[in-house]
Amino acid sequence: MKQVLIVDDALFMRNLLRDIFEANGWEVVAEAENGLQALERFVTYRPDLVTMDIVMPEMGGIDALKRILEDYPQSKIVMCSALGQESMVMEAINAGAIDFIVKPFQEKQVLEVVGRACGG
Amino acid sequence: MDIEKYRKMFLSEAAEHLQNMADQLIVVEADPEDRAGIDALFREAHSIKGMAATMSFDATARLAHHLEDRLSDCRDQGCVSGELIDRLLAGVDLLEDLLEDIRDQQPERDVDAFIDAKQPIPELEEVVVVEEEPIAAEPVKESLLVRLLLADTITTPGPRLLVLLKHLSRFGKILQSTPSEEQIIQGEVTRQLQVRLVTEVSAEEILQQLQSYGELAEVVFPAEEPVAEKMRKQSSSSSATVRVDTDLLDRFINLTGELITNRYTLQSAAGEKSWSEVNEGLGQLARLVKDLHHQVLKVRMMPLQSVTGRLPRAVRELCQSSGKEVKLEVEGATIELDRAILEELTDPLTHMLRNAIDHGIEEQGRVQIKAWRERDQVLIQVADDGRGIDPEQVRQRAVERDLINSTQAQAMRDYDVLQLICQPGFSTAEQVTETSGRGVGMDVVKTAVEKLGGVLLIDSTLGEGARITMKLPLSVAIIRVLLIDCAGSLLGMPITRVLQTVEVAPEEVQTSGKQLVISLHGELVPLLSLRKILQQSKGSPKNPIALVITEIFGRKVGLVVDRLLGQQEVFVQALPSPFDRLKGTNGGAILGDGRIMFLLDLQSKLEKRRAKGT
Numbered sequence: 001m002k003q004v005l006i007v008d009d010a011l012f013m014r015n016l017l018r019d020i021f022e023a024n025g026w027e028v029v030a031e032a033e034n035g036l037q038a039l040e041r042f043v044t045y046r047p048d049l050v051t052m053d054i055v056m057p058e059m060g061g062i063d064a065l066k067r068i069l070e071d072y073p074q075s076k077i078v079m080c081s082a083l084g085q086e087s088m089v090m091e092a093i094n095a096g097a098i099d100f101i102v103k104p105f106q107e108k109q110v111l112e113v114v115g116r117a118c119g120g
Numbered sequence: 121m122d123i124e125k126y127r128k129m130f131l132s133e134a135a136e137h138l139q140n141m142a143d144q145l146i147v148v149e150a151d152p153e154d155r156a157g158i159d160a161l162f163r164e165a166h167s168i169k170g171m172a173a174t175m176s177f178d179a180t181a182r183l184a185h186h187l188e189d190r191l192s193d194c195r196d197q198g199c200v201s202g203e204l205i206d207r208l209l210a211g212v213d214l215l216e217d218l219l220e221d222i223r224d225q226q227p228e229r230d231v232d233a234f235i236d237a238k239q240p241i242p243e244l245e246e247v248v249v250v251e252e253e254p255i256a257a258e259p260v261k262e263s264l265l266v267r268l269l270l271a272d273t274i275t276t277p278g279p280r281l282l283v284l285l286k287h288l289s290r291f292g293k294i295l296q297s298t299p300s301e302e303q304i305i306q307g308e309v310t311r312q313l314q315v316r317l318v319t320e321v322s323a324e325e326i327l328q329q330l331q332s333y334g335e336l337a338e339v340v341f342p343a344e345e346p347v348a349e350k351m352r353k354q355s356s357s358s359s360a361t362v363r364v365d366t367d368l369l370d371r372f373i374n375l376t377g378e379l380i381t382n383r384y385t386l387q388s389a390a391g392e393k394s395w396s397e398v399n400e401g402l403g404q405l406a407r408l409v410k411d412l413h414h415q416v417l418k419v420r421m422m423p424l425q426s427v428t429g430r431l432p433r434a435v436r437e438l439c440q441s442s443g444k445e446v447k448l449e450v451e452g453a454t455i456e457l458d459r460a461i462l463e464e465l466t467d468p469l470t471h472m473l474r475n476a477i478d479h480g481i482e483e484q485g486r487v488q489i490k491a492w493r494e495r496d497q498v499l500i501q502v503a504d505d506g507r508g509i510d511p512e513q514v515r516q517r518a519v520e521r522d523l524i525n526s527t528q529a530q531a532m533r534d535y536d537v538l539q540l541i542c543q544p545g546f547s548t549a550e551q552v553t554e555t556s557g558r559g560v561g562m563d564v565v566k567t568a569v570e571k572l573g574g575v576l577l578i579d580s581t582l583g584e585g586a587r588i589t590m591k592l593p594l595s596v597a598i599i600r601v602l603l604i605d606c607a608g609s610l611l612g613m614p615i616t617r618v619l620q621t622v623e624v625a626p627e628e629v630q631t632s633g634k635q636l637v638i639s640l641h642g643e644l645v646p647l648l649s650l651r652k653i654l655q656q657s658k659g660s661p662k663n664p665i666a667l668v669i670t671e672i673f674g675r676k677v678g679l680v681v682d683r684l685l686g687q688q689e690v691f692v693q694a695l696p697s698p699f700d701r702l703k704g705t706n707g708g709a710i711l712g713d714g715r716i717m718f719l720l721d722l723q724s725k726l727e728k729r730r731a732k733g734t
Contacts, residue, residue, distance in 0.1 A: 089276065099283050109334075
């Protein structure tokens with residue numbers, strides 16, 4: 001079973017993603033509310049995939065992404081973005097994010113992206 | 121097939137093949153056993169045949185086939201005889217004539233006489249080539265073109281294209297991408313991505329991986345054009361089609377995009393009456409326009425090679441007819457010039473070459489054509505190591521011909537005397553083979569060069585050879601002019617034609633006979649009134665008097681003008697009919713402030729008067 005770490009400061013979003021993942025055979029190994037927690041939990045759990053929100057308190061998603069990739073360059077991190085965050089998403093992609101999903105999330109889209117990220 | 125649509129393309133490509141053939145024949149002549157050379161010749165003929173047959177230009181196809189057969193025999197024998205080289209060159213000439221017919225939409229001229237002239241080929245009757253398979257392109261470096269189109273439902277095309285671009289880069293090396301990564305990041309909105317990829321991975325495999333992207337509406341692998349490699353080469357034909365590097369077109373698209381953005385910036389800044397932002401926007405606009413101008417000029421640029429490429433052939437023929445042995449060296453053929461200038465250079469260059477061989481070089485020698493850039497000018501020099509031009513003989517001839525009087529002849533420096541060979545009437549057809557007949561047609565050369573806004577300079581050391589230099593502007597469309605006020609009209613003179621501007625006090629003007637002159641660095645320079653030349657009323661006397669020192673018909677003159685208004689770069693446009701028949705001007709430009717400037721062309725204005733005078 002593939003393991004995923006969900007990073008988002010909004011509980012609602014974390015629950016929504018958790019439901020999608022668990023209904024489709026993924027194991028959500030941990031959740032994080034900000035970038036710092038994400039770093040810590042990534043090191044602890046070493047998940048197959050991370051979904052990373054971009055704007056969060058303490059440490060944002062792009063910084064967290066960069067920090068993770070510094071130490072674990074093969075990590076697969078999918079950014080979660082809202083409309084209007086294109087330039088930040090592109091910054092993240094340039095920094096090494098493998099793909100992105102756009103809020104409001106649609107189950108089909110999420111599954112396609114994460115499946116591709118881990119499959120390929 | 122819609123012939124019309126392909127005619128131009130055919131002409132331009134066929135001309136290129138012919139030029140290659142002509143060049144290659146000269147190479148092979150020097151080394152008749154050059155197998156690779158013979159093969160190349162064969163391929164060129166083969167290409168022409170294939171193209172012509174496809175287009176149903178039967179005579180052209182038949183002749184190309186004939187040449188191909190001859191070359192095929194050569195391949196078998198492993199060498200080409202000198203006699204055959206002559207025949208093949210004649211064949212190339214005839215093919216050129218045929219292209220001319222096709223260009224003029226005339227029926228193709230007869231080729232059978234040529235084909236039958238020597239060694240009639242028995243199988244000729246059956247030769248009507250139609251079934252040409254396309255010639256296998258030479259194995260270029262394997263690259264794959266992929267075009268992706270996003271589905272309409274995608275709301276974030278930029279990040280999506282970037283992910284796709286990154287994904288493609290995992291397959292191999294990306295040679296080129298449209299839009300480029302930077303463009304995507306800068307937020308240029310497009311739903312299409314085209315990438316040229318060098319990869320080991322097959323198209324099928326790439327397609328399979330890309331199918332996991334539901335965001336894609338379309339994945340295409342467009343067919344490659346085999347001519348891509350040749351894009352950069354240009355034929356010297358005068359056809360109106362231009363091949364442009366796709367990179368350049370991409371840059372146009374970018375610039376257009378930026379201009380559109382700029383327009384909105386300006387619009388909103390103006391709407392908010394935020395003048396600092398308007399200023400910023402205008403600064404940006406100025407940069408963009410300058411860049412655009414630069415790129416547009418690039419489209420018009422072609423290497424000098426397109427003209428010099430024909431010269432080895434001309435030298436060969438001149439050597440044959442004169443029995444001399446001349447080596448041609450060309451340096452700087454990659455230098456680029458505006459195509460409009462290049463088109464006008466063929467004749468003058470050939471002419472200068474002919475003069476060098478006919479009159480300069482005695483038995484054997486060397487002609488060197490050298491081109492180089494000096495700021496925004498290109499200099500092209502034709503130098504030979506022949507006998508040189510004797511200034512004494514030129515003096516004598518110039519006096520005989522009444523171009524100067526004997527006092528002037530003695531006063532003139534040798535260098536200035538040499539320039540006289542470009543005077544019309546300096547030498548005439550009778551003296552073509554005479555020793556001092558060096559100036560044959562040099563007036564024509566000089567006129568051609570000056571028409572382009574250039575200058576022609578003659579230099580020679582007796583016994584060591586002659587150097588003839590053309591100084592040309594890079595581009596004809598945009599030139600730097602000296603603005604002149606004359607009787608309220610705004611006139612411009614190409615800066616390349618201006619030797620100097622001076623202001624003199626009325627007392628400094630002297631008379632020499634009926635002619636007003638001034639003394640400039642110890643040299644007497646006759647004065648001409650621009651008002652008088654342009655048939656304007658006499659102006660009030662000025663102090664100081666503004667003069668433009670220029671050359672008219674090879675002689676230094678001081679042009680009296682009302683006022684000098686400084687220099688400016690202008691975009692010169694040809695005047696529409698009927699104004700194009702106006703003497704004294706050969707173009708106009710609209711200046712930044714909306715005023716219209718006419719470009720002065722004094723020679724055309726004075727020509728008639730001169731004809732009457734002499």
